[in-house]
Amino acid sequence: MKRFEWVQASTTDDALGQSTRTCAELMDSNKKTSGASVVKAGGIDLLDLLKEGILSTQRVVNIRSIDDLHHISFDKKGCVIGPLLTLAEIAEHADIRKKFTALADAAEHIATPNIRNAATVGGNLLQRPRCWYFRSEEFNCLKKGGKDCPANVGENKYHAIFDNEKCSIVHPSTAAVALVALGASIELTSRKGKREVKLEEFFISPSEDVVKENRLAEGELITAITIPDNGWKSAHIKLGEKDSFDWSIGDCAVALDMEGSTCKKAVIVLGAAAPVPYRATAAENFLKGKSIDEKTAREAGKLAVQNAKPLSQNEYKVTMLEVAAMRALLKAAQS
Ligand SMILES: Cc1cc2nc3c(=O)[nH]c(=O)nc-3n(C[C@H](O)[C@H](O)[C@H](O)COP(=O)(O)OP(=O)(O)OC[C@H]3O[C@@H](n4cnc5c(N)ncnc54)[C@H](O)[C@@H]3O)c2cc1C
The missing domain is CATH 3.30.465.10 (Uridine Diphospho-n-acetylenolpyruvylglucosamine Reductase; domain 3)
Incomplete structure (x- = not known):
């Protein structure tokens, strides 16, 4: 880890006065950012990036003890x-x-x-993506200003099953x-x-x-x-390899606008599935006007993943996300 200066910000104005840069700018090898400052909150991700040697900065601005935030x-x-x-x-x-x-x-x-x-x-x-190529100083992937995405042709078991043509981070x-x-x-x-x-x-x-x-x-x-606060019901289900100390490999959040047992509107979002939180709109539309039971939740789960394009090693995620969506729907509806 390279040396940096430590700045303790005690108010929001203090922190804004430090002209901080985003981690993405600091890590883009095509940008000149020497002398830049970056914000630290809990520091869990920021310190990882600094220790991994893929981020360096002249100044870390600690905002952790700003009361008005x-x-x-x-x-x-x-x-x-x-x-x-x-x-x-x-x-x-x-x-x-x-x-x-x-x-x-x-x-x-x-x-x-x-x-x-x-x-x-x-x-x-x-926080920045956990893709192991992005996180390794050995690889200059697209996100760091490089020319290609090593995950698309390499080890991609934890990567995206939607919107993964260019860069397959989740x-x-x-x-x-x-x-x-x-x-x-x-x-x-x-x-x-x-x-x-x-x-x-x-x-x-x-x-x-x-x-x-x-x-x-x-x-x-x-x-x-x-x-x-719309008075909607909601739930989130996370599936992972371990119960603790682990990232999600497929998760789903659901919010439901219910009238009695009928769903007026559903919002279904898949996590660890795409480079952004992924809206499963076909499943959302299917549920409009229906009651949510095991049969409709299962069908919605299938629709949620219908456009998936898994990579060479992550087809298993299609089933995981289908199941996560089904379980999140049932959990929200029964809450
Ligand atoms: C073993 C392990 C398992 C994990 N599993 C999960 C998981 O399942 N799901 C999950 O979501 N995460 C998971 N994480 C990641 C962890 O939750 C995040 O690293 C943490 O939440 C980041 O929050 P932080 O406050 O420490 O951010 P920091 O590291 O302080 O900051 C992260 C980024 O945000 C910027 N920043 C912070 N606050 C602000 C602000 N207010 N305004 C502008 N910029 C700001 C910083 O500059 C930095 O770029 C896991 C981490 C570990 C080590």
Whole structure:
């Protein structure tokens, strides 16, 4: 790990004054970024990147103890969460569990108790992909400014089954899958002002820009996450190789607008499936006006993966995601 300076920011203005760059910019070998600063929240992903030798920076700006970024409030419209809420705080919050079950379910099953105590929801949304070629300093893949995607012809068992032609990373954030299903937006603040972006539109596919995964701009911070309270039912199911200390290999968040036992509207989002949280729209449309039981949930699960294009080693993910979608639908409907 290369040496860096440490800056302790105690207010949002302090942090904004540091003109930080995104990790994607710092890791793009085609960009000149010497002298740049980067934000640290819980530090779980950032320190991995620094230790792996694929990110270097002159300055790390620690935002972890900024009080005005650590808050939660509820009103009739919904809930506003500060980006520094930890995953453990989200998983344990009684009102989040009651109103936004999918988010509490998702946060509860990320990584390990130790990591959930340190990792923040803002950092979770912005962590970089876990693709082993991207994470190795031995490979200069497309995301780091290289010329090809080694995963597409190499070891790809954990990679994408949708939208995988150019670069087959899967989106790493489990919280994002739940927040997209719940229709969340994020507030982005820079020295120029604030903007609000629907989380679903914040993430970008490699076909639009292969170097970055989201629309965070230079000097911007996530300063709030808003979840609308529509009274919908929701759930999240994560499947992995281990119960703890592991990433998802297939997960699904579902949000349901129900009238009695009839589904008026469903939002179904697959995780660890594509470079962005993946909306299963054919399954969503199929469920409109139907009751959700084992038969319709199974059919919806099949429709959710109907356009999958697995790579040489990840066909097993098609079945996993089909099952995750079916189970998440039943769990949400029965909650
Ligand atoms: C064994 C293991 C298993 C894991 N399993 C999972 C899993 O199943 N699902 C999952 O989602 N994750 C998983 N993770 C990843 C872990 O949850 C993330 O690394 C963590 O949530 C990142 O949050 P952080 O606060 O530590 O972010 P940091 O490392 O501090 O920051 C991450 C990125 O976000 C930027 N950043 C942070 N906060 C802000 C802000 N407010 N505004 C602007 N930029 C900001 C930083 O500059 C950096 O680029 C796992 C990790 C490990 C080690």
